[in-house]
Amino acid sequence: MSLSPHNADRNASVTSGRHKSVSQEPVTSVLPGGDIPYDPSREWNADEEVLAALGYKPEFKREFSLFTTFCVSFAVLGLLPSFASTLYYGMGYAGTAGMTWGWIVAMVGIQCVAMSMAELCSSMPTSGGLYYASAVLAPGGWGPLAAWLTGWSNWMVQITGAPSVNYGTAAMILAAASIRNPDYVPTDYQTFLLTTFLMIIHGFMSSMPTRWLAKTNSVGSIFNFIALVVVIILIPAGTDRVARGLTKFTPSSEVWGDIYPGTDFPAGVSVLMSFIGVIWTMSGYDSPFHLSEECSNANIASPRAIVLTSATGGIFGWFLQLVVAYTVVDIGAALDSDLGQPFAAYLMQCMPQKTVEAILSLTIIAGFFMGQGCMIAASRVTFAYARDDCFPLSKYWKKVNPITQTPVNAVWFNCIIGIALDLLVLGGPLVAGALFSIGAIAAFVAFTIPIFIKVFFTRGNFRAGPWNLGRFSLPCGTVACAFVALMVPILCLPAVTGSDLDAASMNWTCLVYGGPMLTILIWWFVDAHKWFKGPKVNVDHLMLGQGENTLEGKGDDSSENATEIPGGSKDKGALA
Structure with missing residues (x-):
């Protein structure tokens, strides 16, 4: 007018x-x-x-600072519980070689992705983050489709985060019970029920006001960091390998040089396949992007939190990899143990029982805080996309609770879907592993679409924020895109090939991630392109x-x- x-x-x-x-x-x-x-x-x-x-328009209280944003992000990263939950892949595919120098190689690519994302965050500090960036930077006419694909892929990362973390935590709790009572063997049904219970607890916790969430996640992140340092020190100090007739530590030539034949592929490919553990463990550094509307000084503090999370996680994660690689006794026995949790089985090989119980307790508590951090981040993503009417019934999921001033409806929407996804647990560890694979590949796709567009298609329509890479922006983004282009097909490979490949040993990532994404793409061409126009002012x-x-x-x-x-x-x- x-x-x-x-x-x-x-x-x-x-x-x-x-x-x-x-x-x-x-x-x-x-x-x-x-x-x-x-x-x-x-x-x-x-x-x-x-x-x-x-x-x-502003809708949240800005009660997160750089430190508290980092705390949520580090809690979502959850190095200790993430490592414990994905040890089956990180160690099982390539052994100790993949854990040592393989982690370093993977971190180069991951750090480039994180820094490129931080640059986008400084320029576009919104809850919708990656999705918003894809819409704005895409060439003329392609913005809505780019946002559509980025948004749904990122939502799949978020929606599988809490279920996969809580599945890993539940498996560790039941493994600890089995250690205390060797006659008890956990069942898939019990793991599912315990995972559901954790999801409901986190739903209530994530519905609280922002100030309460900031304080709780600060405590959780501090505990995560302290537990990580304690475990890194405790494992080499407390190992009883000598009492079992072994050297205190495995020789370096074996640790760095021996590649465990965990797949039917050549050794180099097996090492790349083991990166699923690194990628999934390090996938939480995008959380500050989604919390930027609740963070003060967001276009500086949020990108700093992204880089700080990725760098800190990369360094301390490598230390954790090293202590496990130098103390593991039998990789095959750890993977096939009746405990149903390779990390717990590994600890039983080289540690006294009381020390094992102490480490598992720290890991379980850290995993609990990590699951709650994942649910918070996921609810903000769901709110941001519902605000732009991406979902059916978006008018309900984008409501901000007038009492807590947080998106409570989005929290419980995610919680219910997460519980449904955890039904995969009933199919056994290999099927449940699809939760981790989805998180890894969907995260990489969502993280990289706006970076790819910025590097290869942006022509003067990107304005750098106060935190930026300067002349290193283009090479850093190029390395990030190349790393993702290499890893996406690798993450879809099964561990076995030929006549040994069957439904039980199949890598279900292609179906569980590719199926929904194909449906979403068809939805776009059939109907969504008529009404979805990207960010809605x-x-x-x-x-x-x-x-x-x-x-x-x-x-x-x-x-x-x-x-x-x-x-x-x-x-x-x-x-x-």
């Missing part, structure tokens, strides 16, 4: 006041470069100004420099009143 004289006067005051046009903000926005986000009822602070310039904005002054957007968050602006268009999708 056209502005009245009163509105024109108001427009002048806005231009001269705190409110700046989008072209003056360090963001890459879906709004045209001359627009000024406007809300007559409030005066925005710096963080709210940045978010408004991206097209969204819900903030008022004064249209300046467009020939006439107009006001677009509405104050409420209903889909009927929000302004849809397709990502990737030359005049609407990006800044000059």
Whole structure:
């Protein structure tokens, strides 16, 4: 609508006041470069100004700091429980060689992905993060499709995070019970029930106010870090290999040189396949991106938290890999143990029982906090996508609870789907392993689509935020894309080939991830392309420099009143 004289006067005051046009903000926005986000009822602070310039009105309290954001991210990373849960793949596919120098190789690619993502986060600090970036940076006309694929792939990462973590935690709890009572053998049904119980507890915890969540995850992250350091020290100090007639540590020539024949593929391919453990363990560093709307100084603190999480996790994760690689006695026995949990079985090979119980206890508690952190991050992603009407019944999932000021409906929506996914546990460890494979491959696909677009297709429509890589942006992004292009097909390979390959030994990642993604792609071409236009602006904005002054957007968050602006268009999708 056209502005009245009163509105024109108001427009002048806005231009001269705190409110700046989008072209003056360090963001890459879906709004045209001359627009000024406007809300007559409030005066925005710096963080709210940045978010408004991206097209969204503030809806959360900004009670996360750099430290507390890092705490949630590190809790989601959960090095100790993540390592314990994925030891079947990390050690089982290539043995100690894959755990030692293989971890270093993988971390080069992962760190490049993390730094490239952090650069995007600084430029677009929204809960929808990766999805928003794909929409804005894609070439003209391709923004909605890029956002659609990125969003759904990222949502699959988030939705499988808490179920897979809680499955690993439940398996460790039951393995600990089996160690205490050797006559007890855990069943798949019991593992499923315990996993469901953990999911429900985390659902209640994740529905609390932001301040409570920040404090709880700070405690959880500190405990995770302390437990990790204690275990790294305790394993080499407490090993009783000598009492069992072995050397205190395995010789380095064996640790670094012997590749366990865990697959039917050549040794090099087996090492690459073992990266699933590294990738899944290190996949939580995107959490600060999704929490950026609840973080103060978000376009600096959130990217710093991403890089800090990835770097800290990479270094300490490697130390953990080393102590296990130098003390493991029999890889095959650890993988096939009746305990049903390779990490617990490994500990029983080289540690006194009381020490094993102590390490498992630390790992279980760390895993509990990790599961809760995963559910928090997932709920923010679901909220962000529902805000743009990506889901059926989005109007329910995008509601912010007026008491807690958190997306409680999104929490329980994710919780119910997560419990349904945990039914895979009833198919046994190999089938349940699809949860971990999905998390690894879906994360890489979602993380890399906007990075790939930025590196190879962006032509002047990316505005770097205050945290950026400068001249290293292009080479870092190129390495990240090359690493992902290599790993995606590797993660889909089965461990066995030929006549030995059957339903029980099949890698179900292609079906469990590829099936839903194929359905989503078909949905796009059949129907979704008609109504999904990418990020949906819900903030008022004064249209300046467009020939006439107009006001677009509405104050409420209903889909009927929000302004849809397709990502990737030359005049609407990006800044000059």
